[in-house]
Amino acid sequence: MPRSPGYLQHVEYTGSELTFSGVKLVEIARHTGTPVYIYSGDALLNSLREFQDALAAVDHLICFAVKSNSNIAILKLLGKAGAGLDLVSGGELYRARQAGVAGPAIVFSGVGKTKDEIAQALTYADSGIFSFNVESAAELETINSVARELGRKAAIALRFNPDVDAKTHPYVSTGLKKNKFGVHRSEILEIARRLNEFDRIALKGISIHIGSQLVSLGPLGDAFGRVTNLCEEVNQILGNPLSFIDLGGGLGIQYGNKKAPSIRSYCSLVLKHFGPGTAFSRRNSPFRILIEPGRVLAGNSGVLVTELLYRKRRAKKEFLIVDSGMNDLIRPALYGSHHELLPLKKVSGPRTKYDIVGPVCETSDCFAQARSLPTRIQPGDLIAILSAGAYGFSMASNYNSRPRPPEVLIENGRFRVIRDREKYEDLLRGERV
Ligand code: LLP
Numbered sequence: 001m002p003r004s005p006g007y008l009q010h011v012e013y014t015g016s017e018l019t020f021s022g023v024k025l026v027e028i029a030r031h032t033g034t035p036v037y038i039y040s041g042d043a044l045l046n047s048l049r050e051f052q053d054a055l056a057a058v059d060h061l062i063c064f065a066v067k068s069n070s071n072i073a074i075l076k077l078l079g080k081a082g083a084g085l086d087l088v089s090g091g092e093l094y095r096a097r098q099a100g101v102a103g104p105a106i107v108f109s110g111v112g113k114t115k116d117e118i119a120q121a122l123t124y125a126d127s128g129i130f131s132f133n134v135e136s137a138a139e140l141e142t143i144n145s146v147a148r149e150l151g152r153k154a155a156i157a158l159r160f161n162p163d164v165d166a167k168t169h170p171y172v173s174t175g176l177k178k179n180k181f182g183v184h185r186s187e188i189l190e191i192a193r194r195l196n197e198f199d200r201i202a203l204k205g206i207s208i209h210i211g212s213q214l215v216s217l218g219p220l221g222d223a224f225g226r227v228t229n230l231c232e233e234v235n236q237i238l239g240n241p242l243s244f245i246d247l248g249g250g251l252g253i254q255y256g257n258k259k260a261p262s263i264r265s266y267c268s269l270v271l272k273h274f275g276p277g278t279a280f281s282r283r284n285s286p287f288r289i290l291i292e293p294g295r296v297l298a299g300n301s302g303v304l305v306t307e308l309l310y311r312k313r314r315a316k317k318e319f320l321i322v323d324s325g326m327n328d329l330i331r332p333a334l335y336g337s338h339h340e341l342l343p344l345k346k347v348s349g350p351r352t353k354y355d356i357v358g359p360v361c362e363t364s365d366c367f368a369q370a371r372s373l374p375t376r377i378q379p380g381d382l383i384a385i386l387s388a389g390a391y392g393f394s395m396a397s398n399y400n401s402r403p404r405p406p407e408v409l410i411e412n413g414r415f416r417v418i419r420d421r422e423k424y425e426d427l428l429r430g431e432r433v
Contacts, residue, residue, distance in 0.1 A: 209248025302389020
């Protein structure tokens with residue numbers, strides 16, 4: 001039987017009701033109201049397990065990219081199942097702490113770490129984090145001086161900019177020379193040569209992250225090859241081998257027609273370059289492989305349910321106005337991204353093309369254009385916006401003074417609220433008249 005598309009892997013109609021991991025979405029929507037974000041714990045854990053199984057032959061750490069979905073219940077769930085975390089801010093570090101994730105399972109990425117954030121990471125849960133992914137020589141100096149002040153030593157990886165075109169949306173392409181991310185090869189070698197100037201730094205690895213929503217493995221293979229060569233050159237300068245590489249995240253998911261590579265094929269590529277039996281693994285042993293997946297774990301593990309408020313007919317088209325907007329899910333407005341839409345109750349009969357828009361006062365507040373939905377769809381009907389588990393709630397804002405939606409987690413056929421709907425008072429927190 002052909003595998004269902006990625007966005008449908010945990011979503012299906014049972015009778016006429018749309019279910020998510022076996023739970024009727026309408027039951028949740030009735031409980032919380034709309035809009036509401038709903039995640040499947042099973043979907044998250046299944047994807048994590050796929051990575052764990054495929055990488056079982058090597059010492060590995062799968063660091064979930066917290067930016068993709070930062071709810072502490074999700075972090076705790078993944079942490080308990082053996083995942084580490086990839087962070088980019090003090091706020092995410094704080095979340096990791098609340099979720100009870102241990103320091104040795106945490107890496108800290110990001111181009112603009114402040115002294116405070118560096119200090120928090122060095123002293124995280126007393127023992128500090130596993131490693132910083134360092135983005136410049138200047139940052140290295142700052143980490144060195146903060147570590148000295150605190151009487152600590154900082155383990156680091158240098159983030160390599162391999163100058164590879166990830167062939168994804170320019171906003172989420174990070175591995176080109178012109179991008180702000182990473183350090184160029186020559187500069188990495190230069191830093192390795194001057195390493196003795198940094199008395200509080202232990203250079204242990206090389207990291208990369210060339211972009212997000214990659215739907216072809218070609219650019220990753222290219223980047224992995226360049227990393228292998230670079231590690232070799234760095235090892236020669238250091239005189240002792242590095243102990244890990246961090247290959248970043250970026251594996252895409254299927255949002256619409258365009259398929260994405262499977263987790264298994266991605267892991268095979270990783271093993272082809274760095275796994276047992278490779279020249280790389282013979283020269284670098286013992287060695288650990290880190291990855292930082294976000295979207296591929298969370299993206300198709302979440303949906304956003306919204307209610308149809310109004311139909312609005314124009315001469316050439318018809319709008320469906322829903323109660324969720326670009327403040328809740330900004331991806332379509334920001335990247336022109338496609339999300340499948342399914343009514344919670346299956347409606348038969350003819351279909352019509354609609355523009356599905358939100359209430360926010362911007363023309364960009366549009367979830368889909370000319371999208372086919374049942375002609376008989378009516379105000380009051382509920383619609384699931386699929387593939388909303390990554391970069392959905394975590395990018396939500398209060399624009400137009402709209403309280404952010406609640407978040408719900410389904411586990412073992414039951415659901416619970418893991419974040420309350422914001423109240424009007426929440427909107428004013430910290431404001432003074
Ligand atoms: N590691 C680093 C250093 C990153 O910058 C990112 C994502 C990841 C890992 C995780 O990448 P993933 O596996 O999720 O592709 N808001 C955009 C995506 C931004 C990605 C930013 N960095 C979107 O909604 O498509």
